[in-house]
Amino acid sequence: MNSTKxxxxxxxxxxxxxxxxxxxxxxxxxYVKEAxxxxxxxxxxxxxxxxxxxxxxxxxxxYAVALSAGTAALHLGTKLAAEKIYGxxxxxxxxxxxxxxxxxxxxxxxxxxxxxxxxxxxxFIDTEADTWNMDPVALEKAFEIYPEVKIVVIxxxxxxxxxxxxxxxxxxxxxxxxxxxxxxxxxxxxxxxxTGTFGNYNIISFNGNKIITGSAGGxxxxxxxxxxxxxxxxxxxxxxxxxxYQHEEIGYNYRMSNIIAGIVRGQMPHLDEHIAxxxxxxxxxxxxxxxxxxxxxxxxAANSEPNFWLSCMIIDKDAMCQTVRxxxxxxxxxxxxxxxxxxxxEAISSINAEGRPIWKPMHMQPIYRSNAFVTAKGNGxxxxxxxIDEGAAVDVGADIFDRGLCLPSDxxxxxxxxxxxxxxxxxxxx
Ligand SMILES: *Cc1c(COP(=O)(O)O)cnc(C)c1O
Numbered sequence: 537m538n539s540t541k542x543x544x545x546x547x548x549x550x551x552x553x554x555x556x557x558x559x560x561x562x563x564x565x566x567y568v569k570e571a572x573x574x575x576x577x578x579x580x581x582x583x584x585x586x587x588x589x590x591x592x593x594x595x596x597x598x599y600a601v602a603l604s605a606g607t608a609a610l611h612l613g614t615k616l617a618a619e620k621i622y623g624x625x626x627x628x629x630x631x632x633x634x635x636x637x638x639x640x641x642x643x644x645x646x647x648x649x650x651x652x653x654x655x656x657x658x659x660f661i662d663t664e665a666d667t668w669n670m671d672p673v674a675l676e677k678a679f680e681i682y683p684e685v686k687i688v689v690i691x692x693x694x695x696x697x698x699x700x701x702x703x704x705x706x707x708x709x710x711x712x713x714x715x716x717x718x719x720x721x722x723x724x725x726x727x728x729x730x731t732g733t734f735g736n737y738n739i740i741s742f743n744g745n746k747i748i749t750g751s752a753g754g755x756x757x758x759x760x761x762x763x764x765x766x767x768x769x770x771x772x773x774x775x776x777x778x779x780x781y782q783h784e785e786i787g788y789n790y791r792m793s794n795i796i797a798g799i800v801r802g803q804m805p806h807l808d809e810h811i812a813x814x815x816x817x818x819x820x821x822x823x824x825x826x827x828x829x830x831x832x833x834x835x836x837a838a839n840s841e842p843n844f845w846l847s848c849m850i851i852d853k854d855a856m857c858q859t860v861r862x863x864x865x866x867x868x869x870x871x872x873x874x875x876x877x878x879x880x881x882e883a884i885s886s887i888n889a890e891g892r893p894i895w896k897p898m899h900m901q902p903i904y905r906s907n908a909f910v911t912a913k914g915n916g917x918x919x920x921x922x923x924i925d926e927g928a929a930v931d932v933g934a935d936i937f938d939r940g941l942c943l944p945s946d947x948x949x950x951x952x953x954x955x956x957x958x959x960x961x962x963x964x965x966x
Contacts, residue, residue, distance in 0.1 A: 537882045540870040541963050546887055546956060553889040553953050554946045556745045556846060559810065564802030571794045579772065581794030587801045588755075594804065595722075595730045597738070597757045599764035602792035603771055606719040606741025606754035607646040612767045612790065613737035613756055614650040614689065617713045620736075621686045627786055632656025636685050638678050640670045640717070641897045641909065642933040643691040647717045648898060651689065659685070660899040662911040663933040667835055669698030671932065672706050673912040679710045681910065686712050692721035692731050693895070694942070695747065695814070695845030696835045700726045700734050713737070719754070722747055723811050724843040732757050742800050747814065747845050748807050750800035753792050813947040814844035817954065821847050821943060824958035828965050829855035833940070848894065850940040851875065855965065861938075863902065875964040877941040883960045884944065889953075894940040897933035 567583050576582065584602050592600040603609045618631035625631040632654040639648040641660035651658045661678055664671035670690050679685065688707050692698055707714055716735025718724075724731045732738045742753035756767045769775070774787030822832045833848035859868035859876040866878040877893055884891040899909035913930050929935035944957055 537886060538868060538870060539879050539882060539964070541875075541879075541883070541966055543883060543886065543960060543963055546960050546963070548886070549888040549953060549956070551888075553944045553949050553957070555890045555892055555942060556945050557948070558744055558749045558751070559806075559947050561802065561806050563805065564799045567798030567801045568795055571798050576794045579791035579793055581797070583794045583797035583801050584792055587792075587797045587804070590801065590804045591740070591755055592757070594807070595732050595740075595757055597733050598759040599757070599761065601756040601758075601764050601767045601771070602797055603754045603756060603767075603790045604792055604796075605752055605790075606717075606739055606743060607649070608771065608788065608790035609739035609741075609754040609756045609767075610646060610689075610715070610717060610719075611650040611653055612770055612788070613715045613735075613739050614687070615654055615770070616737050616763055616766060617687045617715055618654055618656070620713065624785070630655025632687075635687075636682055636908075638675060638682075638685055638688045638712075639898065640689060640691040640693075641899050642668060642693060642895060642936065643717070643898065644719070644895055645898065645901065645903075646719070647691045648689055658689075658898070658904065658907050660897070660904070660907060660909045661688075662909070662931065663897070663936060664699065664912075665834070665929075665932055665936070667696050667698050667840075668693050668833055668936060669696065670703060671912050672699050672702035674910050675703060675706050677912065678910040679706065679712075682908075683710070685710075687715065688712050689715040689717065690735070691717040691719070692724060694833055694848060695721045695724050695843040696833060697721060697724050697726040697731050697840040697842065699836075700731075704734065715739075718757075719743070720746065720845050721843055723807050725841040727839050737763070742796070742803075747810050747843055748800065748803035750792075750796040750798075750803070753796045753800055755792075810947055811843045814847075814945060815842075817945055817947070817949065818844045818847045820951065820954055821849070821958065824955070825849065825961070828962065845945070847943045847945045848940055849943060849961075850936060851877070853939070856939060859938075873965060877939070880961055880964050881941055883964050884957060887956060887960060889944045889957055891944055892942040894937045894942065896937055900934060900937070 714735035718732035719741035771790035776782040829852040857871040857874040
């Protein structure tokens with residue numbers, strides 16, 4: 537630890553305070569045991585049926601298809617969009633071969649990897665500062681540069697709904713389909729409607745760190761019976777209705793297990809309670825940081841209700857100490873009255889709590905370095921840390937990555953523990 541700040545008197549936690557860990561309630565094991573006792577241990581059973589019904593009812597869509605992971609749901613959702621527009625590919629070719637897809641830039645790579653699985657090319661669209669999601673202005677600009685694009689993949693980062701109306705308007709004007717990644721935002725609402733219902737193809741995740749979990753798992757959400765049936769078929773190896781294994785399409789082993797479904801089924805009644813706990817954590821941080829040169833991750837309070845999955849903060853530009861980040865390491869010079877994400881993350885970690893840097897934007901990832909990147913202002917790449925006029929960053933995603941971080945946001949964190957985290961962050965700015 538490079539910090540010169542005084543952290544004396546702040547005791548480390550006896551057991552670790554996590555970023556976001558599973559929170560179980562007891563019903564989960566009952567459904568798992570039921571599956572075990574009745575020998576429904578494969579990818580068919582009462583837990584799967586009931587979970588699909590519960591989620592469709594909660595989210596307000598007609599069909600929910602339970603899959604092995606959010607990533608699997610994204611793969612099949614992206615493939616459906618691709619087939620709809622470009623038709624079925626030969627078995628040895630991805631359905632997106634030779635085609636570009638517009639993608640959220642500041643997200644987890646699982647959102648956009650399926651574009652590569654299908655041989656497509658992601659074009660990254662910069663982030664806006666109001667909700668930290670895809671910037672509709674940059675998206676419109678991307679359509680001017682690449683008018684042939686017909687698929688847009690959007691995510692709602694950290695459980696905060698993006699500018700859905702504006703993005704839909706741009707997509708409609710250009711006849712593009714939307715794949716909506718609501719993996720982090722289950723239960724978040726935009727104008728009273730749940731995220732995961734706005735795209736043409738929608739997905740959620742039950743990964744171990746999400747707002748509710750099955751230890752793994754995901755779902756495809758839709759109002760189209762045909763699409764739901766297609767995803768169910770693809771996810772179970774694309775078997776045709778024949779006495780033997782008969783295949784007309786490429787298949788996948790992507791269906792959810794009835795054991796996993798039992799865990800998620802037991803979690804569903806607690807989703808709203810988890811959201812309330814996460815919101816209380818966010819509000820408590822916000823209050824605790826009132827006197828610091830930082831802000832919480834922003835949202836559109838007039839139109840949206842996030843699920844507050846992760847609480848994040850961003851440091852004011854003039855309160856940043858000098859820092860450089862290489863590909864795998866960061867350096868900073870500790871300075872009185874200022875701080876930076878690395879110093880704060882090290883301080884948090886020193887008392888046995890887990891924070892994390894902001895998800896590093898996709899256009900900055902070595903794997904996607906040669907992909908195009910479109911920003912609202914300026915001409916895209918190579919402008920991280922550049923600002924034009926008063927405070928407007930050219931590469932907004934890089935700027936949020938530079939100055940932001942994710943805070944410990946576990947629902948089981950007590951107010952006392954959170955106060956200690958708030959205290960150590962104050963010391964970072966002393
Ligand atoms: C977790 C996550 C995924 C992937 O979900 P898995 O269930 O882990 O496969 C996709 N997109 C985003 C934004 C995520 O946070």
